[in-house]
Amino acid sequence: MLALSWSPLVRATTARVVRRALATKVPVEIAEKPHVVLQDGAEYRVPAPEEVTEMPRKFRQLGNEAIFELSIHGKHGATRERLVREIMRVDQCDWVVARQKVSEMNDVNDKFIPFAQVPYYVGMTSGFLGGLISLPLVFHKGTVVWFAENVVKMDPSEIPVDEMTTWWTVGSFSWSYMEPLLGTLSFVLLAAQFSRANMQHLEFHPYSSKINAMRGDRLCRLYPNYEKSIVREFAITDSWNR
Structure with missing residues (x-):
């Protein structure tokens, strides 16, 4: 009789729970309370339909404290919404106008990003090409012979061309002069990574952190009317690819 007093949405939710339980062969019983289920002898509370309709789905739907908590943990959506509310407070405008202001600030913040990305694109391209080129330089017979004659001189x-019958034998020959080069390059990269890790422990900012700090300082100078910490957090958490 209690089930007859439930709303259609509650009954539909209950039916889905029961169907899921039957599919997984786990016995589920509906308790006397409409938003509680019994499973394996334990009572579990489930969300009520009116609760899920109030669930925030966007950062703009969160309260001020939640936005603050998320922003200090570096969530860009929260830092953006926090800046929107700061603009609303200072400029005495509505959310839509403040959001347009933030979009303008975002464009300003990203102005010099293509130049800052150049070292990363160079490193990414050179790393990919270097790894790709190393394969024929070590295992391709024609490339190995040409490199040995024209680069290694x-x-x-001295080049046992007739013995290079498989890529194993080609690699065995080329490794005699490629090992110092490839081994040294690998060690240089390892040493650079080790140095960077220690720089981070000492709070010496690597390149990307330095660029982010410069972005934050620049945006604060361009928009001095707003709280510096809020503007700075927005600038720093803003992705380079947005």
């Missing part, structure tokens, strides 16, 4: 009589 080996005498043709």
Whole structure:
């Protein structure tokens, strides 16, 4: 009789729970309370339909304290919404106008990003090409012979062309002069990574952190009317690819 007093949405939700339980062969019983289920002898509270309709789905639907908590943890959506509310407070405008102001600030913040990305694109491209080129330089017979004659300056009589019948034998020969180069490059990269890790422990800012700090300082100078910490957090958490 209690089920007859439930709303259609509650009954539909209950039916889905029961169907899911039957599909997984786990016995589920509906308790006397409409938003509680019994499973394996334990009572579990489930969300009520009116509760889920009030669930925030966007940062703009969160309260001020939640926005503050998320922003200090570096969530860009929260830092953006926090800046929107700061603009609303200072400029005495509505949310839509403040959001347009934030979009303008975002464009200003991203103005020099293409130049800052150049070292990363250079590193990414050179790393990819270097790894790709190393394969034929070590295992391709024609490339190995050409490299040995023209770069290593080996005498043709010293190159055992007839013995290079498989890529294993080609690699065995080329490794005699490629090992110092590839090994040294690998160690240089390892040393650079180790140095960067220690720089971070000492709070010496690597390149990306330095660029982010410069972005934050620049945006604060361009928009001095707003709280500096809020503007700075927005600038720093803003992705380079947005």
